[in-house]
Amino acid sequence: MIIRGVFSMSIINRLKFLFKGENDKEVTDITNDVSNTSDDVQATSSKKVNDSIVSGTKTTAPISSSVKNDSEEDSNDLTFKKDLESLDDEKDSSEEIVKEDTPSETTTKEEVPKEDKLSEDDKEVKQKLNNKERDKMTLLTDKEILNDSNRDPDFTAEFIDAGIETVKHCFQCGTCSGGCPSGRRTPYKVRQIVRKCLLGLKEEVISDDALWMCTTCYTCQERCLRSVKIVEIIKKARNIAAHAGYMAKPHKMTGVFVMNTGHAVPINDDVKALRSKIGLPEVPPTTHANPDALAEVQKLCKITAFDELIGYDEATGGLKE
Amino acid sequence: MEIAYFLGCIMNNRYPGVEKATRKLFEALDIELKDMEGASCCPAPGVFGSFDEETWATVAARNLTIAEDMGADIMTECNGCFGSLFECNHMLKENGEKRDKINANLSEIGREFKGTTNVKHFAQILRDDVGFEKLASLIEQPLDLNVAVHYGCHFLKPTDEIGIEDDAENPAILDDLVEITGAKSVDYKDKMMCCGAGGGLRARDLDVTTSFTKEKLDHMTAAGVDAIVNVCPFCHMQFDQGQTEVNERYGTDFALPVFHLAQLYGLAMGLSAEDLTFDAQKIDATPAIEKALGKNAK
Numbered sequence: 001m002i003i004r005g006v007f008s009m010s011i012i013n014r015l016k017f018l019f020k021g022e023n024d025k026e027v028t029d030i031t032n033d034v035s036n037t038s039d040d041v042q043a044t045s046s047k048k049v050n051d052s053i054v055s056g057t058k059t060t061a062p063i064s065s066s067v068k069n070d071s072e073e074d075s076n077d078l079t080f081k082k083d084l085e086s087l088d089d090e091k092d093s094s095e096e097i098v099k100e101d102t103p104s105e106t107t108t109k110e111e112v113p114k115e116d117k118l119s120e121d122d123k124e125v126k127q128k129l130n131n132k133e134r135d136k137m138t139l140l141t142d143k144e145i146l147n148d149s150n151r152d153p154d155f156t157a158e159f160i161d162a163g164i165e166t167v168k169h170c171f172q173c174g175t176c177s178g179g180c181p182s183g184r185r186t187p188y189k190v191r192q193i194v195r196k197c198l199l200g201l202k203e204e205v206i207s208d209d210a211l212w213m214c215t216t217c218y219t220c221q222e223r224c225l226r227s228v229k230i231v232e233i234i235k236k237a238r239n240i241a242a243h244a245g246y247m248a249k250p251h252k253m254t255g256v257f258v259m260n261t262g263h264a265v266p267i268n269d270d271v272k273a274l275r276s277k278i279g280l281p282e283v284p285p286t287t288h289a290n291p292d293a294l295a296e297v298q299k300l301c302k303i304t305a306f307d308e309l310i311g312y313d314e315a316t317g318g319l320k321e
Numbered sequence: 322m323e324i325a326y327f328l329g330c331i332m333n334n335r336y337p338g339v340e341k342a343t344r345k346l347f348e349a350l351d352i353e354l355k356d357m358e359g360a361s362c363c364p365a366p367g368v369f370g371s372f373d374e375e376t377w378a379t380v381a382a383r384n385l386t387i388a389e390d391m392g393a394d395i396m397t398e399c400n401g402c403f404g405s406l407f408e409c410n411h412m413l414k415e416n417g418e419k420r421d422k423i424n425a426n427l428s429e430i431g432r433e434f435k436g437t438t439n440v441k442h443f444a445q446i447l448r449d450d451v452g453f454e455k456l457a458s459l460i461e462q463p464l465d466l467n468v469a470v471h472y473g474c475h476f477l478k479p480t481d482e483i484g485i486e487d488d489a490e491n492p493a494i495l496d497d498l499v500e501i502t503g504a505k506s507v508d509y510k511d512k513m514m515c516c517g518a519g520g521g522l523r524a525r526d527l528d529v530t531t532s533f534t535k536e537k538l539d540h541m542t543a544a545g546v547d548a549i550v551n552v553c554p555f556c557h558m559q560f561d562q563g564q565t566e567v568n569e570r571y572g573t574d575f576a577l578p579v580f581h582l583a584q585l586y587g588l589a590m591g592l593s594a595e596d597l598t599f600d601a602q603k604i605d606a607t608p609a610i611e612k613a614l615g616k617n618a619k
Contacts, residue, residue: 181533213526216371217520221478221479222478222479251371254365254521254524266334271337274601280344285356286333286360286361287359288334290358292359294359294361300376300380300429303426304379309373309376310372
């Protein structure tokens with residue numbers, strides 16, 4: 001929430017905010033917040049609860065009444081455009097308030113020393129901004145203050161226990177989202193999901209359809225400055241979601257095909273004819289041609305309880321219900 | 322040289338011309354492709370890997386044990402299969418705890434993962450084991466064709482595990498392999514972008530998937546190519562079947578025929594369009610094939 005406060009300002013105000021120094025208690029809070037995060041995760045992995053992150057945010061940033069809710073944002077494919085618009089709005093209003101002190105966006109270093117005199121004005125600006133619609137790019141919304149009851153430390157620990165310790169290394173630079181082809185057209189925000197996983201916001205992560213908009217193309221992971229195993233994080237979050245019952249029917253059906261044939265894309269009569277025509281065996285030498293091999297695959301899927309996970313009905317060879 | 326030939330699902334069960342071309346190519350190269358009897362779905366990395374890692378790794382490891390029993394390295398010509406099998410092999414070789422867990426499952430069907438096979442991609446074998454010179458000697462009909470190369474995602478990436486020598490953001494391996502056939506690889510905008518099918522997205526949300534594909538098709542068409550070349554049957558399906566879905570949804574008239582790299586080599590080695598099962602693909606490849614072979618027409 002503190003970080004959100006900074007990012008939601010116009011560039012000018014952000015600079016002012018950062019250069020103001022002692023007046024600004026929140027700058028120090030940011031540092032605390034970031035360092036607390038990694039401490040916190042170490043604690044969660046050892047099953048201790050550390051309340052530093054979220055309770056720290058409680059003391060700042062009043063709740064805004066005019067925040068547009070997330071679902072509205074998520075339903076809009078053009079969130080980037082909306083973000084730009086809201087940034088523009090903020091710029092306009094802050095320029096209005098600060099008036100002659102900010103003639104243009106290009107704040108120069110010479111202007112910085114004047115900032116001390118502006119601290120009263122700045123408070124006003126901040127107050128205004130706090131009551132305004134916020135930047136949609138951060139994960140914390142003002143409609144509700146997060147506290148420990150929103151967090152599930154065991155959720156974060158699951159990633160670490162699965163060997164994805166790099167989830168802790170993320171410093172939220174956004175390179176992942178910047179290169180993400182899915183993020184350009186869907187509400188999928190990979191940076192935000194990584195942050196939520198680190199904070200332990202389990203329900204928000206696993207109940208969000210956008211989690212399934214990743215094609216696992218690895219662009220984010222290849223470009224990550226901190227070598228975070230981002231695709232592993234997404235797949236792990238999906239595993240947890242699937243086991244919590246968030247699994248789409250077409251995905252369950254893919255599982256059904258494997259249970260029934262050993263193949264996610266089984267053969268059909270047209271392709272059998274086509275194979276014969278070009279001199280290949282009508283049926284390839286896979287589980288399709290080997291019932292014992294298919295039985296092995298089916299047995300393995302039962303041992304791992306995959307059949308139960310997808311709700312496979314052995315009697316009908318389809319889904320239960 | 323012997324290689325355990327992993328078929329997967331989409332290649333053999335949808336585009337058998339790819340399998341035909343591959344068998345012909347490796348026969349000419351004097352490399353024996355041995356069938357992996359009873360192999361199953363890899364299973365798909367972004368799909369089964371997204372549902373349950375243990376099931377994914379167990380089924381993938383079973384496939385690996387088939388090649389181990391044959392005493393051969395695995396070749397696959399699907400990025401998805403490559404991703405799953407390589408990643409699982411790598412994981413079980415590196416992580417003793419996971420290996421024990423998966424082996425406990427495999428012991429129930431009398432199998433054991435030993436870590437004695439390597440997983441290789443078709444294109445990787447062509448470049449690194451066969452070599453450009455030998456490949457060039459097999460070309461009977463140099464192809465006059467401008468193509469858009471699509472690398473796909475689970476081929477060179479994640480680079481810290483895969484280890485195929487190339488630059489994942491600006492690679493050359495496929496362009497080099499394409500140009501040996503005489504075809505020209507034409508650069509296009511956002512060349513490394515995903516086709517949109519992976520990660521379970523095609524099954525889950527076809528609108529989003531086709532939106533990816535349309536963007537790729539826009540950029541490929543703008544570059545003026547005659548065809549698309551890929552090394553992944555799932556990308557292949559997405560550009561072929563998916564192209565008709567793009568046209569339905571967007572009212573466009575894209576008509577870029579889709580070649581798996583094996584089919585391109587098959588054509589250059591004299592196989593017919595029927596042998597390569599182009600007649601069963603959604604997008605008509607006849608104009609591109611006629612152009613490709615036109616140079617040699619008397």
